[in-house]
Amino acid sequence: MIPQVGIELFKELGINRGRLLDPYCGSGSSFIVGLDRRLSEMDGCDINPLAVLIARAKFTKIDIESLENMKQRLRSDVYEFSKNEENFTSLKTPDYTNIHFWFSKEVLLKLTILRNFIDLVKDDDIKRFFWVPLSETIRECSWTRSNEYKLFRMKPEELLNFNPDVFDVYFYKLNKCLDIYKYAYLPLLIENQAKINVEDRAFEIKDENYDIVLTSPPYGDSATTVAYGQFSMFANEWMGMKNARRLDRMMMGGQTISNKYLSGLIAEPIMRIHSESPKRALEVSSFYFDLENSIRDVAASVRRGGIAIYIVGNRRVKDVQLPTDQFIAEKFEQNGFKHLFTYERLLGNKVIPSRNSPTNKAGQASSTMTREYIVASQKIM
Numbered sequence: 001m002i003p004q005v006g007i008e009l010f011k012e013l014g015i016n017r018g019r020l021l022d023p024y025c026g027s028g029s030s031f032i033v034g035l036d037r038r039l040s041e042m043d044g045c046d047i048n049p050l051a052v053l054i055a056r057a058k059f060t061k062i063d064i065e066s067l068e069n070m071k072q073r074l075r076s077d078v079y080e081f082s083k084n085e086e087n088f089t090s091l092k093t094p095d096y097t098n099i100h101f102w103f104s105k106e107v108l109l110k111l112t113i114l115r116n117f118i119d120l121v122k123d124d125d126i127k128r129f130f131w132v133p134l135s136e137t138i139r140e141c142s143w144t145r146s147n148e149y150k151l152f153r154m155k156p157e158e159l160l161n162f163n164p165d166v167f168d169v170y171f172y173k174l175n176k177c178l179d180i181y182k183y184a185y186l187p188l189l190i191e192n193q194a195k196i197n198v199e200d201r202a203f204e205i206k207d208e209n210y211d212i213v214l215t216s217p218p219y220g221d222s223a224t225t226v227a228y229g230q231f232s233m234f235a236n237e238w239m240g241m242k243n244a245r246r247l248d249r250m251m252m253g254g255q256t257i258s259n260k261y262l263s264g265l266i267a268e269p270i271m272r273i274h275s276e277s278p279k280r281a282l283e284v285s286s287f288y289f290d291l292e293n294s295i296r297d298v299a300a301s302v303r304r305g306g307i308a309i310y311i312v313g314n315r316r317v318k319d320v321q322l323p324t325d326q327f328i329a330e331k332f333e334q335n336g337f338k339h340l341f342t343y344e345r346l347l348g349n350k351v352i353p354s355r356n357s358p359t360n361k362a363g364q365a366s367s368t369m370t371r372e373y374i375v376a377s378q379k380i381m
């Protein structure tokens, strides 16, 4: 979700105060919207610890001078330590499953050095900030292909020429993060005294607590759409998160159930998928059951008169288009809301393939999502 869309919507709906919720907040685009529109309190949840780490880093006010000083110190500590190989014997490199399949020895050593010195930082806000470029460096210096959400190892011939300078990569990224923070986020945080609270868990009901919900939920289960869990697995593992390898299964639609979703307007497309593949129909159903339960909890957490805005894509499975936008409008209506509008927006630069093969047969492709839907509903009961 790009914040500009949310900002325009808020203007159109006259939203400029109140408490905001994003139950699938990722790294927090909706908080930029809230800050721009001067909302006072914002809560977000996401099941992915890396997303939460990034959101917290972006939306926590840190003294920029301390941040710059600590960066210089981190830099000199890391390079000083690395001059003497004897120091390396005291290091404990991580040893999770298959680590040597994904990282060269040298990369592992350098990432470990960085992690050690970052962990020594006493100020928790600064430490978290330093982890953001480390999480990117971990992925970028691993042997994963860079243009995929899922984890695929580079080809053997690519491995031979892959020799990243981990410290260079890290400090380049750290400088970039610092600039973005200094010029984009910090001014917003200084201008508005909003309270932003982000939790690393699934959303739990909070009766009539929010005036506005702005979110872009997943548009399908992670395993077959955007594999958020795999994408962030290394970073979460390096941070010591115990569920790092289970995230995709913990996300919406991650657990396949044994009954199909057979009510309302989603029943018909699910039956069409069932005629091609009963297994896929169950996988898709599990996503809609989860989305329905989540909408029920979110709806109960909104005050009367409050507005919920969901931004989604309508995916295709077995060449059947799934009307997720209509499903969302329907479920809010069943939970005391009236549908205000659904806008359609063409997508410009999304990192998703614009064609895929629904049959997995070469040459048989159908177009995937090229537009997103903005569904707005208002609580009337």
Ligand SMILES: C[S@@+](CC[C@H](N)C(=O)[O-])C[C@H]1O[C@@H](n2cnc3c(N)ncnc32)[C@H](O)[C@@H]1O
Residues within 6 Å of the ligand: 001, 023, 024, 025, 026, 027, 028, 029, 030, 045, 046, 047, 048, 051, 201, 202, 203, 215, 216, 217, 218, 228, 250, 251, 252
């Ligand atoms: C489309 S992304 C949201 C992106 C977000 N708007 C941003 O600015 O980064 C959907 C998010 O839902 C999260 N997610 C998936 N299942 C979840 C669940 N059951 N509870 C909370 N978050 C979940 C994923 O980790 C992912 O970050």
